[in-house]
Amino acid sequence: MKDIPAFERIWRLVAEVPRGRVATYGQIARMAGLVNGARTVGWALRALPDRHRVKGRPVPWHRVINAQGAISLRGREGGGEASRQAAGLRREGVVLLTGGRVDLRRYRWGGRRRPS
DNA sequence: CGTATGACGAGCC
DNA sequence: AGGCTCGCCATAC
Numbered sequence: 001m002k003d004i005p006a007f008e009r010i011w012r013l014v015a016e017v018p019r020g021r022v023a024t025y026g027q028i029a030r031m032a033g034l035v036n037g038a039r040t041v042g043w044a045l046r047a048l049p050d051r052h053r054v055k056g057r058p059v060p061w062h063r064v065i066n067a068q069g070a071i072s073l074r075g076r077e078g079g080g081e082a083s084r085q086a087a088g089l090r091r092e093g094v095v096l097l098t099g100g101r102v103d104l105r106r107y108r109w110g111g112r113r114r115p116s
Numbered sequence: 117c118g119t120a121t122g123a124c125g126a127g128c129c
Numbered sequence: 130a131g132g133c134t135c136g137c138c139a140t141a142c
Contacts (some may be wrong), residue, residue: 006138007140024125025123025124026124034137034138035137036125036136036137038138039122039123039137039138040124040137041123043122043138043140044123046122047125061123066124066125067124069123074122074123081123082123
């Protein structure tokens with residue numbers, strides 16, 4: 001996939017995550033062609049412009065969570081970023097379990113959904 | 117060009 | 130279940 005920089009590939013993929021669904025860092029990384037680049041995905045989202053859009057297209061960063069189904073934002077209250085992410089998800093109908101975690105079996109975007 | 121950094125992840129204990 | 134360690138990778142300096 002091209003000579004397109006990793007960050008842009010990542011942003012494009014995130015932009016495709018449908019409303020009401022979520023994806024994990026590792027998932028996006030693999031889709032972007034990075035075998036173990038979960039951290040790189042976090043780095044890319046961290047580098048998003050304030051408007052959170054690329055080429056005029058909105059990048060729903062709040063739909064990206066970690067493999068535990070939890071909001072990662074390294075910690076802290078994070079200037080409210082963490083709570084904004086939770087709010088954004090709830091607004092889309094995603095049910096947040098205790099600890100603000102999401103049931104990946106239910107909301108994970110794309111492919112392999114674990115057969116129950 | 118080497119070193120440090122992180123919105124992660126999988127293993128272990 | 131919860132916490133620590135170590136590995137991975139594109140970037141920034």
